[in-house]
Amino acid sequence: MRTIINSVRFVWVILALPALFQLHGWWTGAIDTMDMLHPTGETSARLMIAAMLIGPLAGVLGPRRWLLWLLARRRALGVAAFGYAVLHLVFYAIDMGSLDAILGELPIASIWTGWLALALMLPMALTSNQRSMLWLRTAWKRVQQLAYPAAVLTLLHWWWVHDGATAAVAHFAPLAFLWLLLALRRLRPIRPSPQAGV
Amino acid sequence: MRSLFIAAAFGLASATALSLSAPAEATGKVKCQAGPQSGWKNVEALKAQLVREGWKVTKAKVDGGCYEVYGVLPTGEKVEAYFHPVSFEKLYVAQRGKVLFRKQGY
Numbered sequence: 004m005r006t007i008i009n010s011v012r013f014v015w016v017i018l019a020l021p022a023l024f025q026l027h028g029w030w031t032g033a034i035d036t037m038d039m040l041h042p043t044g045e046t047s048a049r050l051m052i053a054a055m056l057i058g059p060l061a062g063v064l065g066p067r068r069w070l071l072w073l074l075a076r077r078r079a080l081g082v083a084a085f086g087y088a089v090l091h092l093v094f095y096a097i098d099m100g101s102l103d104a105i106l107g108e109l110p111i112a113s114i115w116t117g118w119l120a121l122a123l124m125l126p127m128a129l130t131s132n133q134r135s136m137l138w139l140r141t142a143w144k145r146v147q148q149l150a151y152p153a154a155v156l157t158l159l160h161w162w163w164v165h166d167g168a169t170a171a172v173a174h175f176a177p178l179a180f181l182w183l184l185l186a187l188r189r190l191r192p193i194r195p196s197p198q199a200g201v
Numbered sequence: 202m203r204s205l206f207i208a209a210a211f212g213l214a215s216a217t218a219l220s221l222s223a224p225a226e227a228t229g230k231v232k233c234q235a236g237p238q239s240g241w242k243n244v245e246a247l248k249a250q251l252v253r254e255g256w257k258v259t260k261a262k263v264d265g266g267c268y269e270v271y272g273v274l275p276t277g278e279k280v281e282a283y284f285h286p287v288s289f290e291k292l293y294v295a296q297r298g299k300v301l302f303r304k305q306g307y
């Protein structure tokens with residue numbers, strides 16, 4: 004059991020499962036093309052949030068076995084988030100039907116925020132491998148920090164395209180909560196230990 | 202480890218089920234107090250009327266007591282629009298969340 008869970012392939016299979024269900028639904032006609040945007044976009048955003056939760060969670064809870072397990076697979080979550088975003092774009096393109104129609108929607112705030120989020124995710128996805136880590140060294144972390152603006156843009160995209168904030172905000176709330184917790188911790192003055200100054 | 206695996210599998214499964222069971226729901230944007238559905242005009246008549254006006258209609262359903270139509274305007278914009286189910290009056294039109302038209306009071 005444990006060897007299965009810890010294998011790289013297992014993680015990819017799990018991450019690909021929602022796509023299989025979604026594509027199967029579309030293929031059989033159960034899901035219209037326009038309705039594919041919802042599951043693909045939401046899965047992408049959820050994976051992005053999940054990947055971004057692991058670090059702060061480790062910061063709050065300290066090193067736990069399961070967190071370390073997730074931490075070792077965080078890159079896969081990020082790459083999968085990008086994969087679902089690309090799938091999302093593919094179905095958007097099919098639904099729109101022409102380049103003219105796609106370009107026509109580009110000036111709308113809810114749409115260019117989506118494009119920009121995807122554009123920021125691209126360098127992250129392209130460098131999510133061992134070779135790039137070695138090659139970029141300290142710059143690698145900076146590339147991955149594009150996740151922060153990408154997340155903000157995704158939140159706005161979701162909010163505006165739906166002109167309802169509830170689902171978007173509910174998804175990002177855990178991340179915001181953990182960041183707040185960590186920020187408060189950093190702000191709190193460090194109390195000297197009882198031995199200090201004795 | 203085992204419980205983590207079950208938790209993860211359960212989480213992903215329910216997330217998948219959730220995203221499949223709640224397709225592009227768009228509620229609460231516009232509300233129509235139009236009385237019982239027996240007094241409404243047929244949605245097919247609304248679709249036919251819109252097509253005559255040059256719209257392409259992708260989908261139509263009931264939302265917030267109104268008819269909600271997904272389609273393409275004669276001018277080419279892909280929109281989501283709300284109509285009163287008794288008068289077929291146009292109440293709201295939005296393109297990707299950008300409001301193109303909203304009737305006063307709605």
Ligand code: HEM
Nearest residue numbers: 040041044045047048088092117118120121157161164225
């Ligand atoms: C490439 C540019 C993108 C375009 C053109 C685009 C387009 C769209 C459109 C048209 C919708 C509305 C779907 C509907 O009405 O049901 C939508 C929804 C959504 N998109 Fe995107 N999107 C893009 C990128 C992204 C990215 C990068 C993410 C996530 C990381 C994302 C996440 C979402 C989410 C969460 C929703 C809401 C799903 C729902 O509840 O219906 N999108 N997108």
